[in-house]
Amino acid sequence: MPTQETSRADRTLGKDLLRAARTLAAGGATGDTVLSVPGAGLPEDLAAGLDDIVRPPDPRVGHRVVKGLLRHDDPGPTPLHWRAADPSRGAVFDIALALVAARLGRVFGWRNQQEGRIVHNILPSPGQERLQVGASSVVPLAWHTEDAFHPQRADLLLLACVRNPDDVGSRLSGATGAALSAAEVEQLRRPLTVVLPDDSYSDQEAEGRPPVGVSTLWRRGGNALGIRYDPSYTRRLTGDPAFAAAYDRLGHALEENGRVVPLEPGDLLVIDNDAVVHGRLAFTPRYDGTDRWLKRVLVRSPRPRPAGERHEHGYGQEQVDAQEQVGTARQG
Numbered sequence: 001m002p003t004q005e006t007s008r009a010d011r012t013l014g015k016d017l018l019r020a021a022r023t024l025a026a027g028g029a030t031g032d033t034v035l036s037v038p039g040a041g042l043p044e045d046l047a048a049g050l051d052d053i054v055r056p057p058d059p060r061v062g063h064r065v066v067k068g069l070l071r072h073d074d075p076g077p078t079p080l081h082w083r084a085a086d087p088s089r090g091a092v093f094d095i096a097l098a099l100v101a102a103r104l105g106r107v108f109g110w111r112n113q114q115e116g117r118i119v120h121n122i123l124p125s126p127g128q129e130r131l132q133v134g135a136s137s138v139v140p141l142a143w144h145t146e147d148a149f150h151p152q153r154a155d156l157l158l159l160a161c162v163r164n165p166d167d168v169g170s171r172l173s174g175a176t177g178a179a180l181s182a183a184e185v186e187q188l189r190r191p192l193t194v195v196l197p198d199d200s201y202s203d204q205e206a207e208g209r210p211p212v213g214v215s216t217l218w219r220r221g222g223n224a225l226g227i228r229y230d231p232s233y234t235r236r237l238t239g240d241p242a243f244a245a246a247y248d249r250l251g252h253a254l255e256e257n258g259r260v261v262p263l264e265p266g267d268l269l270v271i272d273n274d275a276v277v278h279g280r281l282a283f284t285p286r287y288d289g290t291d292r293w294l295k296r297v298l299v300r301s302p303r304p305r306p307a308g309e310r311h312e313h314g315y316g317q318e319q320v321d322a323q324e325q326v327g328t329a330r331q332g
């Protein structure tokens with residue numbers, strides 16, 4: 001089993017995708033609105049070409065890198081805050097990314113994260129250097145499942161690289177293949193952790209909700225393990241030393257198995273959010289318009305998850321459906 005799946009977009013496919021995105025941008029669409037525009041689908045041959053190279057990763061590997069798919073014109077300087085990223089100026093790149101994401105499932109955002117935008121801007125921001133959010137920089141971003149607190153979290157997470165001048169790699173690691181004993185896996189299947197929304201969510205609704213115990217691991221088909229893990233925002237519901245030992249062992253195993261995925265401008269990283277956790281190495285922000293800048297899109301496919309998750313309240317966090325949200329995406 002390879003440790004990475006890589007596809008390489010041929011130049012024609014990338015060019016055709018950007019051409020389609022340019023046409024839609026000229027019609028006034030942005031990455032946040034394009035999927036709700038009637039008739040904004042892709043030509044059949046382009047759609048088929050994309051489906052060929054942007055496939056969901058094998059759950060035992062957990063990610064796929066598509067090299068050079070989103071080669072683009074200069075998007076302008078990296079903003080200092082996601083709110084300053086103009087959806088119109090970045091529309092071609094964002095639209096191309098949204099169209100690719102829609103080939104994989106239902107695309108969505110969160111009403112309380114980046115003001116409901118569909119295409120998120122991940123860039124270092126002054127004042128957030130040491131937080132455990134995507135806008136941090138000088139501290140490593142710890143291993144986490146994206147939006148682990150929510151039962152309807154993305155199962156596919158797309159990260160597209162606008163620029164990355166210092167080669168700050170994304171880190172990935174999974175429980176499948178980690179040296180965990182069967183007993184440790186059984187411990188971690190017990191719903192004994194509470195995972196709260198992270199600091200990138202703007203409202204405090206979570207505080208009034210009763211805590212929900214969730215499983216850290218579950219069994220998927222083909223000997224793969226599902227994972228739901230975000231220790232920075234987790235508290236344990238038990239003092240059982242066997243559970244604590246298994247949870248700590250998982251943390252060590254993720255660290256031992258971790259790999260760095262380099263991303264260059266135009267590269268797309270597709271992450272199976274049920275298979276692997278992700279993080280980022282520390283780096284020194286420049287704040288001069290040349291900083292690392294990624295775009296993030298969340299996708300939910302009909303893949304099943306443990307039945308117990310259906311009853312979770314998700315701390316009241318609501319999704320914005322990219323396919324239905326005509327006129328509701330705010331421009332920040």
Ligand SMILES: [Fe+2]
Nearest residue numbers: 144145146278
């Ligand atoms: Fe993340």
